[in-house]
Amino acid sequence: MGIFEPYRAIGYITAGVPFSVQRLGTETFVAVAVGKAFQVYNCAKLSLVLVGPQLPKKIRALASYREYTFAAYGSDVGVFKRAHQVATWSRHTAKVCLLLLFGEHILSVDVDGNVYIWAFKGMNENLSPVGHVLLDSNFSPSCIMHPDTYLNKVILGSQEGPLQLWNISTKTKLYEFKGWNSSVCSCVSSPALDVVAVGCADGKIHVHNIRYDEELVTFSHSMRGSVTALSFSIDGQPLLASGSSSGVVSIWNLEKRRLQSVIRDAHDGSIISLHFFANEPVLMSSSADNSIKMWIFDTSDGDPRLLRFRSGHSAPPLCIRFYANGRHILSAGQDRAFRLFSVVQDQQSRELSQRHVSKRAKKLKLKEEEIKLKPVIAFDVAEIRERDWCNVVTSHMDTPQAYVWRLQNFVIGEHILRPCPDNPTPVKACTISACGNFAILGTAGGWIERFNLQSGISRGSYIDQLEGTNRAHDGEVVGVACDSTNTLMISAGYAGDIKVWDFKGRELKSRWEIGSSLVKISYHRLNGLLATVADDFIIRLFDAVALRMVRKFEGHTDRITDLCFSEDGKWLLSSSMDGSLRIWDIILARQVDAVYVDVSITALSLSPNMDILATTHVDQNGVYLWVNQSMFSGGSDINLYASGKEVVTVKLPSVSSVEDSQVEDANEPTIRHSVSKDVPSFQPLLEQIPDLVTLSLLPKSQWQSLINLDIIKVRNKPVEPPKKPEKAPFFLPSIPSLSGEILFKPSEMSDKGDMKADEDKSKITPEVLSTQFLQLLHSCSEAKNFSPFTAYVKGLSPSTLDLEIRMLQIIDDDDDDADGDDLQDVDKRRELHSIELLMDYFTHEISCRSNFEFVQALVRLFLKIHGETIRRQSVLQNKAKVLLETQCSVWQGVDKLFQGARCMLAFLSNSQF
Numbered sequence: 001m002g003i004f005e006p007y008r009a010i011g012y013i014t015a016g017v018p019f020s021v022q023r024l025g026t027e028t029f030v031a032v033a034v035g036k037a038f039q040v041y042n043c044a045k046l047s048l049v050l051v052g053p054q055l056p057k058k059i060r061a062l063a064s065y066r067e068y069t070f071a072a073y074g075s076d077v078g079v080f081k082r083a084h085q086v087a088t089w090s091r092h093t094a095k096v097c098l099l100l101l102f103g104e105h106i107l108s109v110d111v112d113g114n115v116y117i118w119a120f121k122g123m124n125e126n127l128s129p130v131g132h133v134l135l136d137s138n139f140s141p142s143c144i145m146h147p148d149t150y151l152n153k154v155i156l157g158s159q160e161g162p163l164q165l166w167n168i169s170t171k172t173k174l175y176e177f178k179g180w181n182s183s184v185c186s187c188v189s190s191p192a193l194d195v196v197a198v199g200c201a202d203g204k205i206h207v208h209n210i211r212y213d214e215e216l217v218t219f220s221h222s223m224r225g226s227v228t229a230l231s232f233s234i235d236g237q238p239l240l241a242s243g244s245s246s247g248v249v250s251i252w253n254l255e256k257r258r259l260q261s262v263i264r265d266a267h268d269g270s271i272i273s274l275h276f277f278a279n280e281p282v283l284m285s286s287s288a289d290n291s292i293k294m295w296i297f298d299t300s301d302g303d304p305r306l307l308r309f310r311s312g313h314s315a316p317p318l319c320i321r322f323y324a325n326g327r328h329i330l331s332a333g334q335d336r337a338f339r340l341f342s343v344v345q346d347q348q349s350r351e352l353s354q355r356h357v358s359k360r361a362k363k364l365k366l367k368e369e370e371i372k373l374k375p376v377i378a379f380d381v382a383e384i385r386e387r388d389w390c391n392v393v394t395s396h397m398d399t400p401q402a403y404v405w406r407l408q409n410f411v412i413g414e415h416i417l418r419p420c421p422d423n424p425t426p427v428k429a430c431t432i433s434a435c436g437n438f439a440i441l442g443t444a445g446g447w448i449e450r451f452n453l454q455s456g457i458s459r460g461s462y463i464d465q466l467e468g469t470n471r472a473h474d475g476e477v478v479g480v481a482c483d484s485t486n487t488l489m490i491s492a493g494y495a496g497d498i499k500v501w502d503f504k505g506r507e508l509k510s511r512w513e514i515g516s517s518l519v520k521i522s523y524h525r526l527n528g529l530l531a532t533v534a535d536d537f538i539i540r541l542f543d544a545v546a547l548r549m550v551r552k553f554e555g556h557t558d559r560i561t562d563l564c565f566s567e568d569g570k571w572l573l574s575s576s577m578d579g580s581l582r583i584w585d586i587i588l589a590r591q592v593d594a595v596y597v598d599v600s601i602t603a604l605s606l607s608p609n610m611d612i613l614a615t616t617h618v619d620q621n622g623v624y625l626w627v628n629q630s631m632f633s634g635g636s637d638i639n640l641y642a643s644g645k646e647v648v649t650v651k652l653p654s655v656s657s658v659e660d661s662q663v664e665d666a667n668e669p670t671i672r673h674s675v676s677k678d679v680p681s682f683q684p685l686l687e688q689i690p691d692l693v694t695l696s697l698l699p700k701s702q703w704q705s706l707i708n709l710d711i712i713k714v715r716n717k718p719v720e721p722p723k724k725p726e727k728a729p730f731f732l733p734s735i736p737s738l739s740g741e742i743l744f745k746p747s748e749m750s751d752k753g754d755m756k757a758d759e760d761k762s763k764i765t766p767e768v769l770s771t772q773f774l775q776l777l778h779s780c781s782e783a784k785n786f787s788p789f790t791a792y793v794k795g796l797s798p799s800t801l802d803l804e805i806r807m808l809q810i811i812d813d814d815d816d817d818a819d820g821d822d823l824q825d826v827d828k829r830r831e832l833h834s835i836e837l838l839m840d841y842f843t844h845e846i847s848c849r850s851n852f853e854f855v856q857a858l859v860r861l862f863l864k865i866h867g868e869t870i871r872r873q874s875v876l877q878n879k880a881k882v883l884l885e886t887q888c889s890v891w892q893g894v895d896k897l898f899q900g901a902r903c904m905l906a907f908l909s910n911s912q913f
Helices: 357-364 700-707 709-716 748-763 766-783 787-794 798-806 820-827 830-848 852-872 874-909
Strands: 004-010 020-024 027-034 037-042 047-051 059-065 068-073 076-081 084-090 096-102 105-110 114-119 131-134 141-145 153-158 163-167 172-177 184-189 195-200 204-209 214-220 227-232 239-244 249-253 258-263 271-276 282-287 291-296 305-311 317-323 328-333 338-342 376-381 392-396 402-406 411-417 427-432 438-443 448-452 458-462 477-482 488-493 497-502 508-513 518-524 529-534 539-543 548-553 560-565 571-576 580-585 590-596 601-606 612-617 623-628
Touching: 020 059, 027 059, 037 059, 037 068, 068 096, 076 096, 096 141, 105 141, 141 184, 153 184, 195 227, 204 227, 204 239, 239 271, 239 282, 317 376, 317 612, 328 376, 376 427, 392 427, 392 438, 402 438, 427 477, 438 477, 477 518, 488 518, 518 560, 529 560, 539 571, 548 580, 571 601, 700 709, 700 798, 700 852, 709 798, 766 787, 766 830, 798 852, 830 852, 830 874, 852 874
Parallel strands: 059 096, 184 227, 227 271, 317 601, 560 601
Antiparallel strands: 004 623, 020 027, 027 037, 037 047, 059 068, 068 076, 076 084, 096 105, 105 114, 114 131, 141 153, 153 163, 163 172, 184 195, 195 204, 204 214, 227 239, 239 249, 249 258, 271 282, 282 291, 291 305, 317 328, 328 338, 376 392, 392 402, 402 411, 427 438, 438 448, 448 458, 477 488, 488 497, 497 508, 518 529, 529 539, 539 548, 560 571, 571 580, 580 590, 601 612, 612 623
């Protein structure tokens, strides 16, 4: 149990498993595997529709039929209806590698050559296979397909090269194709009868007639790797698309028997699947580079162009940072991409543009990866100047210049920052000032220079005159930072020296030595604390103003990869290659929590609200989110969740929102968290926040209707009474009558229905409702606990609640000539006593500041109905005075808070920054 619990993983689009396309009505959906879960996208906009549950092992094959999805994991096949698992087929003893939808059956093939036939209609009654076929021992299946019009027959390709035609119904092998002395990687049926296409590991595509076992045509792209995917166009064009292991998609013209076009940089990894949409000139491709792309053939030369795509990092991220108040995450990866992930809506995630990379790569005949900037090793962002100019600066691996980005347009900026042009060395550290106007860069040669972000012009360098080296540090600069008022600039060198500079004058003010080589620094602008990481695995905290060490944290046993402060400056989070994530309390100078994950953390970032922690891990292409459970529970004591000095082992978060299973695959790190049995579930916040009011969380229309109920009744009143139909419809049976009126034949069904409806209506009457209302009010008043009564009242409709309050109305309280005895009788009435209790309830709820807007609407309706009664009864007048005093005191406190907020907003809106 820890402060941060696994939440979910973002940035995963697809993995190295062929997708499955299914058409439902007018829409087309594609199911893709992501580790141990699957995702379904709507092909119209490639929007995410649903995420399947986390499975015990990695998914190796997928198939889909209508709302059902079939996933092979380990030696089992799971059947899912939308996101819920409805059945598990367990008969294989080896890993299932292939699935094929075959009419009303599913064929599953494992690596040992066992083919099982499953009937998914009526699977709830029978979970056993309806057939079994055992392949030859020297035949290792690599692909499976069903030739069109071949009843009950399938073709299986092998890693040895031959192909076999089987009759599934009779379980007999009909024919064996010799092959082409190369492993079969893919095979697909064509729109033409008896014709299939076979892709081999040697890079050749064989279009073959299986009826006569004759080869029609052979295409070759041996320079582009093996043929991993094939698809025929079924919109009338004689096209065949092939994907290779090098990420190239080739389009072949079957009529002209030649290559028509090539998409050289279609993907950065091996092509996994290709699919032509029915009656559309659109091709969809997926790759192991974590992307899905759709290509449309609408150009005059017949070449495809990119229509839409969804992609994530194809290589592990190196740096991450929360942005836009925690709604987005900036991520830089080893794939040379700089991305923006949305925590709220996955469809808003995108890659920042590096300006016409595709056009430049095509013009220079290079790969896009060679045109892109080198991987980002450090970056900083400032939100204050987002709308004015570039607000992100990045330093890249082995690059002597830094680049600026404008997040408002999601594009790289115009200016390139080149520090020390006379002796250029790679930029190692960068930061942006608190005002957002300046960027400060530190290089491997010890040079530190300040640039204006708006113009990109250098505004001077920081030089240590005492060293006489004409630079800031004698060695590499590992970090730079600025304070919140642009007064100080702090820099750290690899040799272990930390220097404090005057930001404006660029003069050295002070310096001190750590005693060991520095690796990383992190500065918190609000409290002025500088955290340093040395190669001795010790974290030291320094007061940059007092120039002394204030804290020292030890515990990591391997290289510390990253660290960050919480927004309030009370926590320091650090990660290490030993697999641990540690949370240090700066005020108490101790470790408050530590967790261990089986995949080491490489970068981390805590959201400004401290509710979400984002991490990246070794060899993982996604960004993992962890939720701060102390922020969403009633326990205010952090020790309820912190583990102290103990290190708790947890699993990585998952892309799935469903509970994890118990079984683990030893070869694959889990992408889903498993909640420990000892961890309590989140409890709602029960404590009332002082000086604030709590709302009822009811729909706005429910309590507003109480105020305007009379207006609603008048508005809904019919304009004219219903008219009797002159003629009955011809299809209603009728009988003649003496009066000439039309009479309808009564039916037994309607009579019984009317009798039942009358009985139901007789059970619930205004008297019954009022009795329940009063009984609950009296019992809660005696117990001095109005919570059950509040829950009952909140569940009533506005019209029913209005009726309940009106049932307490005293009819004869306007008799001015009544004597004293009559008044005493009136005081003893149950209605009067109930009104007193109701006023006590209002006083209690207002004083507790709970259900504030709902109680205000109730009080207004109550005074509207019983105001005259309160005026005439002295007992009720005293209750009304207490209610008024309570209402005034509570509202004055709330109004004071509103006035303070208004004054602050008015002051800030008129201020000039």
